[in-house]
Amino acid sequence: MRHIPFVDLKAGFAPIKAEVMQAIEETLTGMNLNIGPNCQALEREFAAYCGTEYAVGVGSGTAALQFALLAAGVKGGAEVITSPHTFFATAEAIVCIGAIPVFVDIDPKTYTIDPQAIEKKITAKTAAIIPVHMYGQCADMSPINEISQRYGLAVIEDACQAHGALYQGKKSGALGTAGCFSFYFTKNLGAYGEGGIVTTNDARIAEKVRLFLNHGHTSKYEHAVIGYNGRLDEIQAAILRIRLRLLDDYNRRRRELAAEYRKLLFDLPLVLPAEAEARQHVFHLYVIRSAERDRLMAHLTDKGVGTGIHYRNPIHLQKAVTYLGYNRGAVPAAEQACEEILSLPMYPELSHDDLAYIAEAAREFYSRQGAA
Numbered sequence: 446m447r448h449i450p451f452v453d454l455k456a457g458f459a460p461i462k463a464e465v466m467q468a469i470e471e472t473l474t475g476m477n478l479n480i481g482p483n484c485q486a487l488e489r490e491f492a493a494y495c496g497t498e499y500a501v502g503v504g505s506g507t508a509a510l511q512f513a514l515l516a517a518g519v520k521g522g523a524e525v526i527t528s529p530h531t532f533f534a535t536a537e538a539i540v541c542i543g544a545i546p547v548f549v550d551i552d553p554k555t556y557t558i559d560p561q562a563i564e565k566k567i568t569a570k571t572a573a574i575i576p577v578h579m580y581g582q583c584a585d586m587s588p589i590n591e592i593s594q595r596y597g598l599a600v601i602e603d604a605c606q607a608h609g610a611l612y613q614g615k616k617s618g619a620l621g622t623a624g625c626f627s628f629y630f631t632k633n634l635g636a637y638g639e640g641g642i643v644t645t646n647d648a649r650i651a652e653k654v655r656l657f658l659n660h661g662h663t664s665k666y667e668h669a670v671i672g673y674n675g676r677l678d679e680i681q682a683a684i685l686r687i688r689l690r691l692l693d694d695y696n697r698r699r700r701e702l703a704a705e706y707r708k709l710l711f712d713l714p715l716v717l718p719a720e721a722e723a724r725q726h727v728f729h730l731y732v733i734r735s736a737e738r739d740r741l742m743a744h745l746t747d748k749g750v751g752t753g754i755h756y757r758n759p760i761h762l763q764k765a766v767t768y769l770g771y772n773r774g775a776v777p778a779a780e781q782a783c784e785e786i787l788s789l790p791m792y793p794e795l796s797h798d799d800l801a802y803i804a805e806a807a808r809e810f811y812s813r814q815g816a817a
């Protein structure tokens with residue numbers, strides 16, 4: 446039996462090992478570790494990649510969301526509209542700055558926030574919207590930006606799963622007031638530790654993010670506001686510069702693999718990922734839907750195929766936010782998705798044979814179903 450892990454960081458490291466080790470050695474030889482030359486260069490290179498004026502390196506994707514919200518002027522007690530179908534950190538960042546997450550439902554085809562559901566939830570307290578570019582596909586940004594302009598709201602993109610994704614030809618991170626990215630190891634652009642970045646075209650927002658990430662530090666011995674320790678690590682920045690140059694190749698390979706999965710799986714009783722019009726998906730995750738999700742998952746595990754669920758429980762039903770008072774049924778499309786979604790292995794180093802094996806294992810599950 447073969448074993449195909451859900452992620453394989455070692456396979457991604459092997460081809461760039463020499464370059465990475467050299468970059469680490471140079472960084473440590475220079476010992477310029479506090480927002481040093483690699484951090485500054487990465488900021489320029491990532492802004493150029495996204496097509497934004499500014500990019501500011503921070504300590505994580507979660508920190509990026511917190512600092513972007515604060516920089517956009519979201520205050521304690523304000524409401525921030527977002528999707529409950531995301532990694533917990535999206536909501537956590539809102540709560541950690543003292544604001545209140547307001548959950549609206551998703552479009553079940555793209556798993557991104559349903560723009561039509563947003564407007565009904567806007568109140569006098571609403572300050573921002575956080576669309577999440579889920580699994581590598583951008584949310585439907587045009588109507589979201591239109592609503593935000595009408596009501597004077599900030600739009601903070603959670604692009605933590607969507608480095609390089611396109612919407613109407615523009616890159617994620619360049620589609621709202623500010624864009625937030627994570628460099629957690631498994632993301633499309635991953636470091637070998639923690640990291641994140643905020644992109645924006647607004648000079649004031651970039652400047653404020655810089656203030657918050659470094660203790661509100663304005664000049665030697667002077668602190669203008671209460672901030673955080675949220676700097677991007679210089680060694681991670683050196684590694685990220687190498688991997689940023691490869692990001693388009695990585696994403697191209699992910700798209701090829703997605704097309705191959707589609708050819709191999711299209712006739713099974715599964716819902717496969719859909720690419721919406723004018724969007725280019727970068728397949729951070731390859732998420733299918735099955736009415737028999739848990740049994741299919743167990744079968745794939747038996748066959749040596751690693752899988753995941755992103756995520757099993759919608760955020761509005763998590764214990765940590767019971768105080769918000771949501772019940773089951775509040776966001777039905779997101780709740781339904783959680784019951785059926787299954788993430789198959791998706792990383793650039795997967796081979797044609799790997800995918801054929803995974804598809805064969807899924808096919809076997811359904812042929813047994815038929816026989817039973």
Ligand SMILES: *Cc1c(COP(=O)(O)O)cnc(C)c1O
Nearest residue numbers: 505506507532534605606627629
């Ligand atoms: C990974 C992720 C985050 C958090 O990023 P960290 O770097 O782990 O803090 C936030 N939102 C989404 C959608 C993510 O996938």
